[in-house]
Amino acid sequence: MRVQICAVGRLRQGPERDLYDDYLTRFDRTGRALALGPAQMIEVEDKKGGGMAAEAALLRRAVPDGALICSLDERGKIISSPQFADMLGGWRDQGRQDVAFVIGGADGIDPALRADADASLSFGAMVWPHMLVRVMLAEQLYRAASILSGGPYHRL
Numbered sequence: 001m002r003v004q005i006c007a008v009g010r011l012r013q014g015p016e017r018d019l020y021d022d023y024l025t026r027f028d029r030t031g032r033a034l035a036l037g038p039a040q041m042i043e044v045e046d047k048k049g050g051g052m053a054a055e056a057a058l059l060r061r062a063v064p065d066g067a068l069i070c071s072l073d074e075r076g077k078i079i080s081s082p083q084f085a086d087m088l089g090g091w092r093d094q095g096r097q098d099v100a101f102v103i104g105g106a107d108g109i110d111p112a113l114r115a116d117a118d119a120s121l122s123f124g125a126m127v128w129p130h131m132l133v134r135v136m137l138a139e140q141l142y143r144a145a146s147i148l149s150g151g152p153y154h155r156l
């Protein structure tokens, strides 16, 4: 099951980018034997100041046809890492080919796109910077693959 991270704005070179790349590499490596991944990020930018609606149009274009869409949103569902692992494994077992995680920009995700998402996940009630959210997602993807593989990375 391919994983697409569709996000507003560019994650520039620096410590966050290094962490993000490291976790996604680990996810791809651990997920391979589990039919999870590879993961890829598509970053979109609206340079015409069209706001959330314009960003939503670009995000929709970045989502592969037929993909399950999961928005990341502080108002979404809060789940544990093992539950996230089960969720990913469940989508894979249903035969989903693509899952797209959508991360908004400074204004958030357009309400129409949020309403169209198949699932919505929250990393807590606090609002996080969107560049950090993609690092957090990359880490949770790696953690989920590690949990599903029975690896030692996730400890309670």
Ligand SMILES: C[S@@+](CC[C@H](N)C(=O)[O-])C[C@H]1O[C@@H](n2cnc3c(N)ncnc32)[C@H](O)[C@@H]1O
Binding pocket: 071, 072, 073, 074, 075, 102, 103, 104, 105, 106, 107, 108, 109, 121, 122, 123, 124, 125, 126, 127, 128, 129, 130, 133
């Ligand atoms: C700076 S936030 C935008 C917040 C915006 N005020 C809103 O109302 O949606 C940018 C993006 O980061 C993601 N994000 C921020 N905090 C989050 C959280 N606690 N859980 C999940 N995603 C979050 C969402 O995708 C959000 O659209």
